[in-house]
Amino acid sequence: MSGSTIIPWVVGNWKMNPMQSEAQQLVQQFVGLLQENEIAEAACHIGIAPVALALNQVKSHLETANRQIYTVAQNVSCQNGTGAYTGEISADLLKDSQINFVLIGHSERRELFADDVKAIQEKVTHSLASGLTVIYCVGESLTQREQGLADQVVLQQICDLAAVVKAEQWQHIVIAYEPIWAIGTGKTASPEDAQAMHAKIREGLSQITPVGAQMAILYGGSVKAENAVELAACPDINGALVGGASLNAESFYKIAQAFAHTK
Ligand code: PGA
Numbered sequence: 001m002s003g004s005t006i007i008p009w010v011v012g013n014w015k016m017n018p019m020q021s022e023a024q025q026l027v028q029q030f031v032g033l034l035q036e037n038e039i040a041e042a043a044c045h046i047g048i049a050p051v052a053l054a055l056n057q058v059k060s061h062l063e064t065a066n067r068q069i070y071t072v073a074q075n076v077s078c079q080n081g082t083g084a085y086t087g088e089i090s091a092d093l094l095k096d097s098q099i100n101f102v103l104i105g106h107s108e109r110r111e112l113f114a115d116d117v118k119a120i121q122e123k124v125t126h127s128l129a130s131g132l133t134v135i136y137c138v139g140e141s142l143t144q145r146e147q148g149l150a151d152q153v154v155l156q157q158i159c160d161l162a163a164v165v166k167a168e169q170w171q172h173i174v175i176a177y178e179p180i181w182a183i184g185t186g187k188t189a190s191p192e193d194a195q196a197m198h199a200k201i202r203e204g205l206s207q208i209t210p211v212g213a214q215m216a217i218l219y220g221g222s223v224k225a226e227n228a229v230e231l232a233a234c235p236d237i238n239g240a241l242v243g244g245a246s247l248n249a250e251s252f253y254k255i256a257q258a259f260a261h262t263k
Pocket of ligand 1 (some may be wrong): 013178182183184185188220221222223241242243244245
């Protein structure tokens with residue numbers, strides 16, 4: 001069971017969306033909703049992960065909000081510093097632009113862009129060394145779940161992480177459990193199944209680091225305004241990584257509100 005002091009996180013993963021004018025509108029609407037009805041910073045961390053091209057612009061729009069909203073990078077290079085790496089953005093460059101958060105290990109990157117364990121570990125190592133907070137994604141496929149391998153797969157992904165995180169760096173890690181079969185499919189893991197996996201992840205983390213009991217473990221996979229409250233009610237679900245529903249300001253706001261009020 002989690003400690004009750006974990007502040008939940010609600011992070012919008014915009015993926016390869018939307019066009020610039022829409023992004024601006026989306027942020028303005030969201031900031032407007034927060035202005036009308038504030039969600040206290042102490043009640044919920046909120047982050048938005050736009051496309052790399054829009055990071056700086058979204059960041060400056062978010063700075064007009066009445067509270068802190070983190071700008072999160074969706075990806076980072078396996079190379080750090082600066083150099084001849086065409087098309088890449090390093091953790092140092094993100095930090096230099098005051099982007100302090102990054103998603104690593106998302107299943108779309110693992111599956112579609114060949115982010116293997118080695119690449120993911122390099123990204124984690126560089127990001128932590130550059131002072132970023134890493135939102136590390138784990139999750140099993142439907143076949144793995146049906147074969148009874150879900151726990152094993154997810155805990156192995158946690159071990160992959162543990163192999164490169166130094167003792168003092170765990171406080172800069174947030175975990176996101178995203179069963180692959182629930183991403184963008186409209187199928188959400190039942191709160192019971194999600195809670196069971198979160199509890200296992202927490203148990204695993206607690207064996208690795210003393211801060212494990214206090215780490216935020218987010219759920220991702222078709223989180224919507226309609227299912228946020230019941231997910232938020234689960235003791236080891238400390239927030240949400242939201243794809244599709246984060247492209248609608250009102251839905252995203254309601255999800256943040258659900259976590260802020262239920263936790
Ligand atoms: P979804 O995506 O909410 O659209 O299922 C979640 C994610 O991939 O982070």
